[in-house]
Amino acid sequence: MSARLMKKILKEQEAALHQEDSEDDSESPDSSTASRRNPFDILDEDEDEEKEQHNDSDDVDQVDKSEINDRSSTGKVDMKYSSKTTDTINTSTSSNQRSKKKKKKSKENSHTSTRNPQKSLDVVLENLSVEGDSSCRKDIASHSTEAKVLNTNSNKSVKKSSSSILQIDPKFLSAENELRRIFGSKVVSSFERNNQTGSSRQARGIRRGSQNHRKTILVHPSEHWPRWDGSLTMELLETRDEINYFRYVHSASYSQAQRAFEAAKAIHDLNGIVNILVHHPYHIDSLITLAEYYKFSGELQMSSDATARCLYAMECAWHAMFTPFQGKCQLQYSHDTNKPFFSVLFSHMKNMDRRGCHRSALEICKLLLSLDSDDPMGALFCIDYYSLRAEEYSWLERFSEEYKSDNSLWLFPNFSYSLAICRFNLESREDDKKTESLKASSSDLMKQALMLHPTVLKKLVAKVPLKDQTFSRILGHSIFASEKSGSLSLDHLVNIYVERSYLIWRLPDIQKFLKDSALSVIEMLEKKEADSRDWTCVRKEAFSSDKNEYSHLLVSEFSDSVPTLPPDNLQNFMVDPRLAVNNGEQPANRPVRDLSNRNALAVLFESMLPWVDYGTEHDDHPQDHEG
Template identity: 25%
Template sequence: MKAEKETNKKTGNNRFRDPNKVAWRSLRKALMVTPSDTWPRPPPFIGGGIRWARCPRPDGEFWAESSDYYQIVWSSEYEKSSKAFQFVQTSHDPQALAEFLYRNPYHLDALIQMSRVYQHHGQMDHATDCIKRCMYVCELSWSENFDVSNGNSRMDYRIETNATFYKALFMYMQQAGRRGCMRSAFELARMIFALDPHGDPVSVVLALDYYALASRQYAFILALLDANIQPVDRFTESARSEVESHSLSSLPNLYLSSALAMFHSGKKEAQEQLAKALLMYPSVLSLLLDACKVRTTSEAWKSVVENSRFADARPLSGDSVLAHVLSIYVTRHSQLWKSENVSDFLYQSAKLAIDSSVLKSAYPQMMELPPSLLKYHRAALQDYTDEVTMLPEDDPIPQQMEQMNQMAVHLPLENIQNGFQDDALSLTGNPLLLFLQSLLPWNVVQTRDN
């Protein structure tokens, strides 16, 4: 799951850290993040930390008795800092946020918020560093029995302390994917999904198949399609009739991605699988063709797109959850359909869809998702793209952030080589500047004892 390990494999960067510059190091090996030598020491539980604890099986459907259930417990000091953070949030002041983080460098919600601030200003390295800190302190706090590898450890998103962990994991997955670390992003997505596969509270299944395809985990997609996982809305749970019961395989993204997985696996039924998906969701064809910039005026494609099955398909309503999920699919997955061989596969499947009377009668157009899948209306489109919303150029970036950027560029080389002692940061400096400086590899923040 270490995205930096995957990055180093691609770039050939296998540098070893200088042991003389390690301020501290945990004896516990981290699974997801290699801690930076410049990070402050995470606090113990009684000093303002957090810990994992077993908890009773939650109320609601599809919480298996055989699974283990956990929740994050805040220490009393962490609770106090969280109350203070609520005031910081209402201020909408990056400097107040940086000052809070300077005093509470491992507060999860504050790190998530600061990561978003950095992203909106295009400082992706600092944004990733914040989320890595989240992941590291969480992993150090895991219970010994909390095993992410067996898929049997569950966490209820409705518990406030657990929700923060979900959010941090989701952001870490996004950041890994944006850096091209697709296998790491896939493993993180799979971990998030395994925490509550039936509830899927952060709608990660809409991205899980993308990262599986991008990292060539084709068998996983096909197994997920056959798993018959029954979805449930954890936020509006109510008794469901058997008629309403549908598995996750009814999601269009899994249907479409399973066809692509079959194609890449050399399975002969791939073309029929995609033809079925195109018949049920005909609007996705034009969406994919537009996103992939396919010239539909060519003689071959013109005969397909002008066929009544696609040209006369009923339009989905503006508030349709199905239309929303299809839009997310095309936004997230269109890159996977752009190669010449995949484009030809799409064409041949569309031809099969309009030529097969058996398929056309067996797979009518779907106008909406089944009731048990309507919960995916909460999925936000911007969470399924590698593009980050940037603030306009004329937006006044905080002066301290500009100062920090200039300082990082012009700092003399000898200051870097002097190590920690000569470049220790004073506690009395500007809070935002201190926090930004603490991210630089040659700085260490002074403690009150040092």
């Protein structure tokens, strides 16, 4: 470009600027000097404008930066104070006009913010589209206080929504994750590879290639399991008080398999049940029966695998709205189709305990309680055991205080003793010494448990066993001499507690704690500092029923020991399939079993199997049934 043309362009621009400045004389007192300046200096001025805008916004940010950050997280952020408009600058007349106007506005805003910082903060908050209480905006400090209050309220609301004592953490449901935390990833990975090799060899004759299984939370499906057939579904029954009620539903093919299972069960045909699983690999009752058979034959790994297959099938059938881990779903035990799920969960919980995955067992126990508050499986009488084994001491204390919003759990023998052990373990921690003065001591809790349920001590001494001679002298006292409390319900719960939790009392520290507390109780009674009759009245009031209200809970179900049967006795369950008839009808000439020459223990174990039913009919002429 020539110098002459350059001068011409500059003159035209200066004339245009002079004309505009003369019109806006009252607004801009510096217009007389603007015509004598190089228009390219506007670039430098715009850079200064950008710096001033950033400085102004930084001043506001420094007033209460944390407040703006908190409020901007609401998702309504609108960055109107951004300086993007100064990114592109042209030397044309229109761009110069815009830049001069912006400079005037920015100067006015900077003066205003200097005079009234409160107003500038309000402007920023309005630009952020935050809904706030205008009555609280009196000064800068009030905005900071308001932000803190809002954060506190939001935290309280989150706490309130997640404060359910039975809230389940899905990551602790996985036994594999817990085993990795206990033994390390390398050991568990090596063990899993060996198991997968053995399983693939067993399944090689059945099918080849791995199955694409669904991702589930309760169990991890094995590669040799068949593909989910979708024969089981779930339906939403109703929604009441923000709680969704569900029920499992059988498909037509599943109902047909169920009828075949009932027919095979009626004639004790285990072969028929296995045949059902060949055509319907996820028939729940057949898998439960097979799991029980493997358990009594000593094949615990295969029994656990059959139980896990049940859980996998029932989780695949979950409704889209069935979210049991959030505590807003109910699966009532009163529906027949729901009962197998509770039974399988209970068996899976015991399998996790046998593997040493006590935290996983605790989460499953919490799931059982959350699905039906009536607690049909008696999860309330083993949740304290799993809490102690998982070292969830603080949670157990919270549970005893918050569950069902009352404090009556300590009246049960399992909670009465477990809370004392829980407090004993917490007192040994340095971080809990501050709260010792706010709660009853472990010694007081143990004395209370011994006076409320003295029959527990004698059964613990025999079951653990406690071989210290001091316990023999303690049991000689009148308060600990009896094994009966006078209430059938209480005696049954004591038996369940001793059978479930006796392993905890094998620790030397716990035994010494029990011995010292029992001696203190005897000393208090001899000095008449305590009256055992008061505790007798409390027991009678808490367990006033003449009947055993917990007879549906078998003591053997809470035991760690697994009864096994010799192969000869197991063969008695393998009835000849020729006795089966079509349409699931039972033959009229069904032979009656003669139990007179059978081993009593074998008959007892046999009666526990779900497919065994001796009936109630008394046959006076057994020869009439002989073939």
